[in-house]
Amino acid sequence: MDNQRLILLLVFSFSLIMLWDAWVKQGQPHPAPGTTTSVPAATVAAAPAPTSGLPVPGAKAAAVPATPANATAARASVKTDLFSADISALGGDIVRLELLKHRATENTKNNFVLFDDRHAYAAQSGLIGANLPNHRSIWTLPTAGLELKDGQDELRVRLEAAGGDGIKVAKTYVFRRGSYLVGVEHEVVNGGAAAVTPNVYFQLSRNSQAPEGGNAMMSTFTGPAFYTDAEKYHKVDFADITKGKAKAPAQADNGWVGMVQHYFVSAWLPAAKAPREFFIRKLGDDLFAAGVIVPMAAIAPGASGKLETSLFAGPQEQDKLAKVAPGLDLVVDYGWLTVIAAPLFWVLEAIYKFVGNWGWAIIGLTVMLKLIFFPLSAASYKSMAKMRVLTPKLTKLKETYADDRQRMNQEMMELYKKEKVNPLGGCLPIVVQIPVFIALYWVLLGTVEMRGAPWLGWITDLSAKDPYFIMPLIMGVTMFVQTKLNPTPPDPIQAKVMLFMPIVFTGMFLFFPAGLVLYWTVNNVLSIAQQWQVNRMIESAGLKAH
Incomplete structure (x- = not known):
């Protein structure tokens, strides 16, 4: 007995x-980072350059304007049925994303904000190649037509930037009613005398601060995650990136890169069967980036080229995530008891x-x-x-x-x-x-x-x-x-x-x-x-x- x-x-x-x-770990205050919303210009890396193994001609990183990362830049506010987003002229990136259907954890009168300055959390993209604009370039923002009207199913927000040698680039965000999936199109018009072979990169930047609601009753993962058919789903700790132990998946023709936190996720989802190269790096003091590089076909003088991809940014609703991309539902982490919890x-x-x-x-x-x-x-x-x-x-x-x-x-x-x-x-x-x-x-x-x-x-x-x-x-x-x-x-x-x-x-x-x-x-x-x-x-x- x-x-x-x-x-x-x-x-x-x-x-x-x-x-x-688990509760005690989550309730402990997160160490204060050295910086949150800005990074000294000297520490800002250039646009990522693909390795020679990518099945396209090797391209060098474009020159990055010496613009301080904390410089004030104009923003365009976009409103849909699900989002309230801010797009910055610096890089043409989504730097703030408010989810209108989800309440904040700390103040339930407000909406939950996924991308924000506090966490230096943003969805960035740009082109790799000489004279091509990237996430440190200045883009022209639209001044009208930034709200999804009643009866309208799609909202297209077009940004433009000029490169050198007669090259013009347009970045278009496509917001659709009832969808957390945002289309992102890059169109390159070659007005120069020589052919160009650009590569487009997509990255998610963030610091290591815990998300809002960090006092929840469990120790949850916050950080980058990758998925490919060959290497499956795996997460990367910010600490491992700092120590140089982090490893991105090998080149593939499938897979995605995401940034995971409790209840919510953002992920770049390149088109299936397109070659891609993943990367992960530390940008500065408590600022990290994880992303993917996708090549474009060569663009002859007087011709244009276009590359489309998707950005998911929203709640971890399992049934919907499984339909968005293979393996995306795995971001809902039940730990070692997944076989029972699922x-x-x-x-x-x-x-x-x-x-x-x-x-x-x-x-x-x-x-x-x-x-x-x-x-x-x-x-x-x-x-x-x-x-x-x-x-x-x-x-x-x-x-x-x-x-x-x-x-x-x-x-x-x-x-x-x-x-x-x-x-x-x-x-x-x-x-x-x-x-x-x-x-x-x-x-x-x-x-x-x-x-x-x-x-x-x-x-x-x-x-x-x-x-x-x-x-x-x-x-x-x-x-x-x-x-x-x-x-x-x-x-x-x-x-x-x-x-x-x-x-x-x-x-x-x-x-x-x-x-x-x-x-x-x-x-x-x-x-x-x-x-x-x-x-x-x-x-x-x-x-x-x-």
């Missing part, structure tokens, strides 16, 4: 230590589509899991019920053979054998369910669908803690009731520890997301009902304490 309790205590303690450690979310989402509320979907999933684990739970509760009625006998044996531990253990084993009770029978079912609990923890915290999702009354965000701590207190009460239904440990000290556990769990669950507390509370209520029924059946079957 002591072994059973020890195993259960260790399993639950280990699980909670993992969750608590099916759990699939079932949870299916229930949500039926009931229309994530809170009720969690309750439905809890009931479903309880039914699946019913045989194991029944065996566990049956074992604990038998142990409960045997507790007086065990206590008497301990008093009788207090000075002879070996004899006491022998007598206890004989009692177990006589009553056909397995003292460890209640452990395995609970141990099996622990990975499911941890996997559900990652599902509830890692899916943007749960962000800002309400349930009832005061629970307006299932991914955040209960603002009034009502649910954790209810959970604590249910856990206390469960403890009273379990057999009382013969050891007084152990009995006090077991009674203290509901208090410890309640204290930790005060800071857990409301969705997880809801799951645990409903699970406890169902367990109480099942255990009470099993206890009644065992006692009525004739196994009585005497």
Whole structure:
């Protein structure tokens, strides 16, 4: 019996230590970087140059204007049904992107901002080659037609820049209604006397500061990520870039590069079957870039060339990401329990589509899991019920053979054998369910669908803690009731520890997301009902304490 309790205590303690450690890591303040919104001009790298291995003529990096990175540049504001974006004349880049359908974490009255100056987070692009404009060049911004009107399905924002030798370049952003996928077109008109063979690069720049909402209940990844068919999905830590340990994928004709953070992602998605070369680098003090270079075909004098790609910038909605590009849904990271968490979310989402509320979907999933684990739970509760009625006998044996531990253990084993009770029978079912609990923890915290999702009354965000701590207190009460239904440990000290556990769990669950507390509370209520029924059946079957 002591072994059973020890195993259960260790399993639950280990699980909670993992969750608590993740919360503590995320709650720690992020080290203040040396700079956030600007980088000295001396540290700004030139446009990336492709290696000789790229299947196009080697091109040298274009000369970069000596414009300070923190120079004030004009901006054009674009408004669609999903975005409010700022495009800078410096580079023609998207330097601010507000998501109109998602609320900010810290101030829910505001919209969430993905690209911003605070994180030096921007989507940049330009051309590589002599006399070709890049992300340090000045582009001409449009002055009208920057809002997606009612009844309009597409908004095209065209920017222009002049290169040397009669070359003109246009960069066009194509925003579409209801889509987080932005088309980006580069058109080169060769007005010179010689053919040009440009390469177009696309990069995402960012510092290492944690995103808004960095005090969330988990330690989430923030940084670049790559995907190719050959090397699959892999993330790159900012620290590894600084140490020179980061490695971009090999050249390929597929794949994408992205910047991942909790709930949201941005990614450059070149067209399929087009050759590309990936890169990753440190631009300056706490400023990094990850990107991809795509070649254009040679453009003869008097001719023009065009290259189209796409930029995704939005929430990590798994079903939609899978349709955007192969492997893009992998940015939703469930850690080492993905094999359990992914099916759990699939079932949870299916229930949500039926009931229309994530809170009720969690309750439905809890009931479903309880039914699946019913045989194991029944065996566990049956074992604990038998142990409960045997507790007086065990206590008497301990008093009788207090000075002879070996004899006491022998007598206890004989009692177990006589009553056909397995003292460890209640452990395995609970141990099996622990990975499911941890996997559900990652599902509830890692899916943007749960962000800002309400349930009832005061629970307006299932991914955040209960603002009034009502649910954790209810959970604590249910856990206390469960403890009273379990057999009382013969050891007084152990009995006090077991009674203290509901208090410890309640204290930790005060800071857990409301969705997880809801799951645990409903699970406890169902367990109480099942255990009470099993206890009644065992006692009525004739196994009585005497």
